[in-house]
Amino acid sequence: MLRIKANLNYVVVIAAIAGLVFVIGCGDSLEKQKMTEFIQKFGNEVHEYAKAEDGQKAELAAKVESDMAKWTQLKVEMGSELTPQVLDKLDAEYQKFAKEFKTLAGKS
Numbered sequence: 343m344l345r346i347k348a349n350l351n352y353v354v355v356i357a358a359i360a361g362l363v364f365v366i367g368c369g370d371s372l373e374k375q376k377m378t379e380f381i382q383k384f385g386n387e388v389h390e391y392a393k394a395e396d397g398q399k400a401e402l403a404a405k406v407e408s409d410m411a412k413w414t415q416l417k418v419e420m421g422s423e424l425t426p427q428v429l430d431k432l433d434a435e436y437q438k439f440a441k442e443f444k445t446l447a448g449k450s
Contacts, residue, residue, distance in 0.1 A: 373420040377432050380416060384409050384436065388443045406443050413440075 387409060391402040413436055421429055443449075 371423060373423040374428055374432070377416060377420060377424075380409075380413070381432060381436050381439070384413070385439045388439045388446070391443060392446050403447055410440060410443075 384406070387402065387406050391399060391406055394402050417429070417433065424432075
């Protein structure tokens with residue numbers, strides 16, 4: 343009886359550790375969070391550009407184009423830390439905003 347109880351304790355401890363590792367390991371990666379925040383910021387800038395008056399458009403266009411260059415750099419730096427599926431999804435979202443900006447700026 344004592345031996346069964348000791349084995350049961352080992353099984354419970356191992357299951358608890360495995361569950362903890364599973365729960366902690368399933369969160370979004372820091373790289374994905376950074377890229378998602380960048381895309382949200384980029385999208386907000388594009389929407390600001392769409393609503394801006396002519397005097398502000400040049401300044402906002404420079405800001406958006408600067409962020410477009412930063413996106414390429416981010417993809418190179420953090421791309422190896424993300425799965426290809428996640429990177430493709432993030433890039434598709436970015437491309438949607440970039441296309442919207444190019445259409446608004448007449449750079450199609």
